[in-house]
Amino acid sequence: MENLLEVKNLKVEFFSNKSLVPVIDGATFFIxxxxxxxxxxxxxxxxxxxxxxxxxxxxxxxxxxxxxxKFMGVDLLTMDEKALTDIRGREIAYIFQEPTSYLNxxxxxxxxxxxxxxxxxxxxxxxxxxEAKELLSLVKIKDPQRVLSSYPHQLSGxxxxxxxxxxxxxxxxxxxxxxxxxxxxxVTIEAQILQLLxxxxxxxxFSLLFxxxxxxxxxxxxxxICVMCKGKIVEEGSVDKIFDAPEHFHTRELINAYEKIGKL
Amino acid sequence: MITYxxxxxxxxxxxxxxxxxxSFMVIKxxxxxxxxxxxxxxxxxxxxxxxxxEKIEGFDKPLYVQYFNWLGNLxxxxxxxxxxxxxxxxxxxxxxxxxxxxxxxxxxxxxxxxAVPWGIRSALKQGSTFDRVSTLVxxxxxxxxxxxxxxxxxxxxxIQFGWLPISGITSLDFEHFNWWQKVFDIGRHLFLPVLVxxxxxxxxxxxxxxxxxxxxxxxxxIYTARAKGLSENKIIYKHALRNALLPIVTILGLSxxxxxxxxxxxxxxxxxPGIGRLFYEAAMMRDINLIMAEIILVAVLTMxxxxxxxxxxxxxxxxxxxxx
Numbered sequence: 006m007e008n009l010l011e012v013k014n015l016k017v018e019f020f021s022n023k024s025l026v027p028v029i030d031g032a033t034f035f036i037x038x039x040x041x042x043x044x045x046x047x048x049x050x051x052x053x054x055x056x057x058x059x060x061x062x063x064x065x066x067x068x069x070x071x072x073x074x075k076f077m078g079v080d081l082l083t084m085d086e087k088a089l090t091d092i093r094g095r096e097i098a099y100i101f102q103e104p105t106s107y108l109n110x111x112x113x114x115x116x117x118x119x120x121x122x123x124x125x126x127x128x129x130x131x132x133x134x135x136e137a138k139e140l141l142s143l144v145k146i147k148d149p150q151r152v153l154s155s156y157p158h159q160l161s162g163x164x165x166x167x168x169x170x171x172x173x174x175x176x177x178x179x180x181x182x183x184x185x186x187x188x189x190x191x192v193t194i195e196a197q198i199l200q201l202l203x204x205x206x207x208x209x210x211f212s213l214l215f216x217x218x219x220x221x222x223x224x225x226x227x228x229x230i231c232v233m234c235k236g237k238i239v240e241e242g243s244v245d246k247i248f249d250a251p252e253h254f255h256t257r258e259l260i261n262a263y264e265k266i267g268k269l
Numbered sequence: 270m271i272t273y274x275x276x277x278x279x280x281x282x283x284x285x286x287x288x289x290x291x292s293f294m295v296i297k298x299x300x301x302x303x304x305x306x307x308x309x310x311x312x313x314x315x316x317x318x319x320x321x322x323e324k325i326e327g328f329d330k331p332l333y334v335q336y337f338n339w340l341g342n343l344x345x346x347x348x349x350x351x352x353x354x355x356x357x358x359x360x361x362x363x364x365x366x367x368x369x370x371x372x373x374x375x376x377x378x379x380x381x382x383x384a385v386p387w388g389i390r391s392a393l394k395q396g397s398t399f400d401r402v403s404t405l406v407x408x409x410x411x412x413x414x415x416x417x418x419x420x421x422x423x424x425x426x427x428i429q430f431g432w433l434p435i436s437g438i439t440s441l442d443f444e445h446f447n448w449w450q451k452v453f454d455i456g457r458h459l460f461l462p463v464l465v466x467x468x469x470x471x472x473x474x475x476x477x478x479x480x481x482x483x484x485x486x487x488x489x490x491i492y493t494a495r496a497k498g499l500s501e502n503k504i505i506y507k508h509a510l511r512n513a514l515l516p517i518v519t520i521l522g523l524s525x526x527x528x529x530x531x532x533x534x535x536x537x538x539x540x541x542p543g544i545g546r547l548f549y550e551a552a553m554m555r556d557i558n559l560i561m562a563e564i565i566l567v568a569v570l571t572m573x574x575x576x577x578x579x580x581x582x583x584x585x586x587x588x589x590x591x592x593x
Contacts, residue, residue: 062495064487086501094498101489109490110588111511121497156587172497 008035008075009180009212010059015072017051017058017236028067029054030236036180041206041213043223045259046233052216055233056182058082060093076180095125098173102185104165108157115153118172125176140171144201163194170201174209181206182214187222199226220263224248232256274580281572288568289343292561293336301555304328304352326352339561348562353554358562361547366529368438369536369543372459373528376467384471385517388478392513393505395483403475410472419465419538426461434458436540462539466532474520481513488512515586522578526570 017029029051036042044052057063059074060081074081081092101107108117118140119133128136134153141149144167157165166186173181183202187195203226206213217223223230223244230247232240234255240247251257304322323329327338342349348358391400427435434440438458439451446454485491486509494508529544536545544563551559583589 057492060496062492090498090500092498093496099493099496101493103489107489107493109494109508109512111515111586112508113587120499124498158588169493 007038009038009040009077010214011035011073011075012055012059013073013075015055015058015074016070017054017063017067018070020066020068025068025070027070028236029058031072032233032236032238034231034238034241036212036214038179038212039210041215041226041228043227043230044214044216044233045218045220045223045230046255047218047259050233051236052218052233053184056099056184056214056216059182060097061089062093091125094121094178095176096178097180097182098176098178099182099184100166100169100173100186103162103189104169104186105157105160105162108165108169110157112156113153114155114157114160114168118153118168118175121172122175136175137171140175141168143174143205144168144171146171161194162190163198166190166194166198167201170198170205174205174211177209178211180212180214182216184216185218186215188217188219202226218259220259221267232259270580270583273583274576277576277579281576284572285568289340289565290336292564292568293339294332296557296560297332297335299555302328343565348565349558351551351556351559353551353556353559358558361559362544362562362566365542365544365547368541369545370529372462372466372541372543375459376463376470377524377528379463380467380471380474381517381521384474385478385514388475389482389505389510389513391475391479392482392486400479407472407476410468411476413469415465415469415532416534416538418468419461419535422461422465423538433460436538438541462535462541465535465539470524474517477520478513478517481516482509485509485513515582518581518585519578522574522576522581525574525577526567529566529570 012035013033015029015032016027018025018027020026032051032055034042034044044055046052054063054067058069059076061069063069069082072082076092076097081089084092108114115134115137118137119130122128122133122136123130126133137153138149141152146152146164146167152160152164152168157168160168169186186202187198190198199222202213215223215226227244229241229243231238232247232253232255234253240251240253240256247256248260251260302323304319304326320329327335330338339349346359348362350356351358351361387403391403394400423435426433434457438455440446440454440458443451443454486505488509491504491509494504499508532543533545533549535541536543537549547559548563550556551563
């Protein structure tokens with residue numbers, strides 16, 4: 006099976022007091038077609054930055070100083086901005102942690118979904134609107150018409166995450182990057198969204214890079230797990246390997262933490 | 270929305286009543302009698318004559334009667350006559366209005382036209398030489414007192430270079446000009462007043478716009494816009510700008526009282542016959558009816574300005590629009 010995305014030796018540094026502080030220090034991993042790779046690690050280990058680096062949507066103070074991210078054989082990190090905008094949203098899409106604050110508060114859901122459809126698929130407003138409606142039914146929203154004319158603050162967090170998912174999948178991306186998509190949601194909604202994500206993955210056939218600090222989720226959905234610590238990928242392997250024979254100290258720590266909560 | 274506006278308007282009435290009561294009392298507490306203007310230069314005036322004058326103006330009645338008489342007139346939009354020259358207060362204000370209004374609308378328009386794009390540019394090039402120099406300039410403008418700046422500019426443009434007229438709004442031979450010359454003449458006279466009245470506000474809006482834009486560009490939804498593959502222009506001018514402009518709308522509403530209130534300082538310096546100077550002169554002459562009319566005018570405008578700011582904000586920000 007060919008690799009959809011190959012990240013090699015990725016190094017991201019932050020400007021701080023005129024010097025550079027590395028936050029991601031040589032991360033290397035790959036995602037195969039149709040695979041779910043879970044990137045696990047504690048807060049601050051660089052998971053989110055890794056995800057943002059792939060299509061270079063980092064904050065201004067962060068710069069990528071080394072490495073490559075080959076997507077279908079082409080390095081995204083050396084690609085020019087214009088070509089990258091074609092990849093973002095079309096080939097590689099994101100969903101984020103807090104859907105409500107990651108949606109623009111002053112535009113309706115409809116505008117925000119149709120925007121990405123019109124941008125990448127050259128459709129007119131009406132067609133885009135109809136497609137947005139279908140997308141919302143796809144993510145199991147019962148009254149798409151109402152949701153489309155709502156503003157994000159009028160919808161619940163779970164609803165907004167569905168909207169976000171619809172927006173991300175609008176152009177049938179080959180890779181979906183989900184950055185802790187359920188962390189801000191409560192447990193029942195979390196289960197629903199995860200199930201939805203897995204169902205959609207089956208029907209639409211995208212690869213999924215799932216970022217979480219929660220190993221119980223990782224255990225349930227992952228094909229493979231990468232454990233990240235202090236900006237490095239410290240361990241990589243199948244779910245069984247990670248849970249049954251963790252090699253790295255940090256992996257054992259994460260598993261212990263997750264088991265401790267289970268015992269409470 | 271309409272019912273909301275009406276409800277708010279209705280709610281303003283008690284506040285207006287309070288304002289009239291307090292300002293009326295404060296004015297009455299001020300030293301000196303309002304009719305003094307008519308006899309202070311006349312050493313031969315008798316006590317009876319003073320009493321007669323006071324009776325004509327109704328100042329002999331008890332305070333509460335005076336207040337309700339005045340309030341009654343006010344509710345019929347009758348502000349009474351000016352004590353200094355016996356003309357209707359309303360006429361005197363209306364006569365001064367065009368000058369003050371045109372200067373202030375012009376400067377407000379210029380402020381927003383230039384300050385908003387300037388602030389955006391500053392935000393986008395945060396930390397650049399342009400940004401740092403403009404930050405310095407803005408703080409200087411912000412800190413410089415209006416009268417001082419006005420005098421310096423007068424010294425430079427009117428006396429040193431002799432490019433611009435020093436005061437007033439028309440030249441002496443204005444009557445003999447044709448239409449274009451008249452427009453040009455007024456323009457020359459208004460240039461410095463508009464500039465001076467605009468500069469401080471300009472600096473404020475500019476800084477404000479800059480910080481709003483910087484903040485908007487750091488919001489999570491900007492990452493979403495990027496991740497969607499939008500062009501940098503779309504991200505900045507659609508997703509960030511719309512959010513950054515929200516607070517500016519409030520300022521626009523709040524600047525309403527300033528539009529008509531005029532400025533005592535620069536109208537005095539440039540000898541512009543505007544509302545600000547009318548107010549100043551009225552205060553110096555204890556022209557009670559005129560002072561009260563001006564206070565009410567500014568109070569009403571302030572309240573309306575607040576209301577307009579709220580309504581506009583609700584109109585542009587959906588998060589507020591739907592809050593019950």
